[in-house]
Amino acid sequence: MAKGAGVSATAGAPAGAEAANAARARAEALQALTFGAVVRRSRGRLPLIGASALVGSLSMLALPLAMAQAVDAIVAGRGAGVPVAVAAGLILLGVACDLVDAFAGTACAADAAAWLRTGLVRRVLGAPHRADRFDSGDLVARVSAGAADAAHAGPSAVALIAGLVPPLGSLVLLAWLDWPLAVAFLAGLALVGMVLRLFAKETAAAALDYQVVQGRMAARLSEALAGGRTIAAAGTKGAETRRILRDLPALAEHGRATWRALSAAGARAAIAGPLAMIGVLVTAGFMLSLGRISAGELLAAGQYAMIGAGLGSLTGVVAGAARARAAVARLAEVHELAPMAFGGRELPGSGSETRGLNGRSVKAGRLEFREVAVAGDAGPLLDGVSFVVPGGAVAAVVGASGSGKSVLAQVAARLRDPEGGVVLLDGVPLPELSREALRRAVGHASERPALAGETLADAMGPGRSRVEVEASARALGAHAFAVRLPEGYDTELAVVPMSGGEAQRIGLARSWPAERVLVLDDATGSLDAVSEQLIEDALAERGRTRLVVTHHVAAAARADLVVWLEVGTVRGVGAHAALWTDPDYRAVFAS
Structure with missing residues (x-):
């Protein structure tokens, strides 16, 4: 087959602010998602949270001196x-700091959550085949x-640091009152530290296990919702309910493990905290009897022992930090899905024609596969696939189930990138095209289109x-269906009654504006023969290159050439009539 030649366009790049935004997005995409990265994202509000926590802690430490x-x-x-x-002023100051901390902490967590969700959704949608x-x-x-x-990583990190101020401040102030008080308190503080360390370890493990089991149950529920009609028809509602809730005992056990860790910490605190306070009070009483401290200072010493050894607030802070760290670890697995990168090039020529190396006008839409390889979990999905579809031609992709047809269609539309080889459109490798240039030139429609949007018009275009x-809908025979709806094209998508064929028409309408190549993955399989022929005629009028995945012999016979796949490799490329002489080729349509 003669190969049409294309020329490469001069590489372009977005300028000014667009270039800066693109560079910033690429830099963020390369950064690993860690607990520290989430904390850094929250740095705008963390100084306010830290300042309010510090002032609140200092006011709490100053209160016993005022009372003394x-x-x-x-x-x-x-x-x-x-x-x-x-003392009253210090109490009011502490209340004000708590209010500021609550407001700033909530706003900080909301901002971090929005940032995390935006990044994760972009990664999932930017690499759908990896998200599988x-x-x-x-x-x-x-x-x-x-x-x-995970969004509470920043506030919890600040709270952990701020949580060190009361015990350390109590230690310093007890030493200022009389150094034996600080020695007695330090012994109790060591016990408190051991309790917190053990609690943090137990809580982190329980929180991670809880989130993992919760995710498994959510996955089963999602599957059941998608197959609700099948479950109802099979009469397996009870069995499916049991399958979804199978891990409920494990979920409850991990939840109880968290509460056990909290109660164990409380029990240990009931020993460590009073021991520290008793030690300080006994020492303070002895110092009072010697005249080294006053009665007010005895009261202050007891208050500092209580503040420094108290675990009520610290256990909550440690538990929040543990949950945030466990959540970040799970989100990091999704964050590792690198979104598809795009270049800045445009396609040569415009409209339906471009220029070849000899300067002559040639049909746009020349699609070339060069040694394309796609890896799968159980082996290669495509291996060394090479063929050329001339501009404006129709190529049928055929093969037995599992031969790699849909994977090839995804690669042709750049819904996924191959691990080896390259796909070129009019001489330009697909990864070098800008996102806008690629999506303007190439459209994709599948057998089961996923329709999204508020209205029918949103789903179509x-x-x-x-x-x-409306122009796309009229061309594909979907206009009559749309205008029969109560609100026409503005009908809410969720209430639009549609058959499989109507869903396919909508999917085709969405890909209709593609200027050079249409990749159709059995996109008309649910239509009747007359409707399929009408759509075929409409597609032919536009003169775009079409790569059609099909299992219908009639569609292969109408194509200009056929790409015959067998277990991920090209078994043959040529006219249908020529391939028909091979009994293995005929068997593809008999299966």
């Missing part, structure tokens, strides 16, 4: 108005609940004008 001054003033028979007023290794329900659980937990949508 009030007690000493009362014991000495002096007026205690000023110390009491200072995750169940859809599990992905939804990670992007929704998982992102919400996302981002296109109503005039363009």
Whole structure:
């Protein structure tokens, strides 16, 4: 077969702000998603959270001194108005800091959650074939609940650091009161630290296990919802319910493990905290008997022991940080899905023609596969596939089930990239094209199109004008169906009753504007023969290159050439009549 030649366009690149945005997006895509990365994302509000936490902790540490001054003033028979007023002011300051911390922490988590969800959705939609290794329900659980937990990484990190201020501050102030008090407190503080460390380890393990099981259950529920009619028809609702909820006992056990860790920490705290406080109080009483501290300072020493050894707030902070760290670890697995990268090139020529190396006008849409290889879990899906479809020609892709037809269609439309080889459109490798140039030139329609959008018009032509949508619908015979609906093209997609054939028409309408190549993966298989022929005629009028995956002998016979696949390799390329002489080729349509 003679090969039409194409010329490469001069590489272009977005300029100015677009270039900066593209570079920033690429840089973010290369960064690993870690606990620290989520914390850095929240850095805009973290200073406010840290400042409010610090001021709140300092006011809490200052309160016992104010109370000590009030007690000493009362014991000495002096007026205690000023110390009491200072104590009241410190209490109000602490309440204000708590309010600021709550507001800023919520806003910070909401911003981080939106950032995480946006990045994860872009990765999932930007590399759909790689996302197949995750169940859809599990992905939804990670992007929704998982992102919400992970978004608290920044506030929880600040809270952990701020949580060190009360015990350390108590230690310093006890040493300032009298150094034996600090020694007694330090012994109890070591016990508190051991309790927190053990609690953090147990909580992190339980939180991760809980999220994993929750994702598995969500995946099963998603599968069941997608096959609800099949389950109802088979009468297996009870069995399916049991399958979905099979891990419920395990989920409950992991939840109980979290509560056991919390209760165990509480039990240990019930020993460690009072021991630390008793040690300080005994020492303080001894110091008071020697006249080294006053009665007010005895009260302050007890308050500092209670503040420094208290675990009530710290256990909540540690638990939140553990959940955030576990969620980030699960989200990082999705974040590793590198989205498809695009170049900045445009296709040579415009409209339906381009220029060959000899300067003559040639038909646009020349599609060339060069040693294309696609890897699969159990072996290669495509291996060394090479062929050329001249511009404006119709190529039928045939083969037995599992031969790689749909994978080839995905590669041709650049819905996935091959691990080896390259696909060229009019001489330009597909990865070098800009996103806009590629999607303007190449359209894809499948046997079971996934329809999305608010209305029927959105599903038919996302981002296109109503005039363009109606033109596509008229060409493909979908206009009559649309105008019969209560709101016409503005009917909500969720309530549009449609058969498999009508869904395929909508999918075809969506790909109709493609200027050079249409990749049709059995996209008319649910239509009757008359409708299929009408659509075939409409497609032929546009003169675009068509790569048609089919199992119908009539479609192969109408094509200009046939690409015959067998177990991921090209068994033959040529006219249908020539290939028909091979009994193995005829057997493809008999199966």
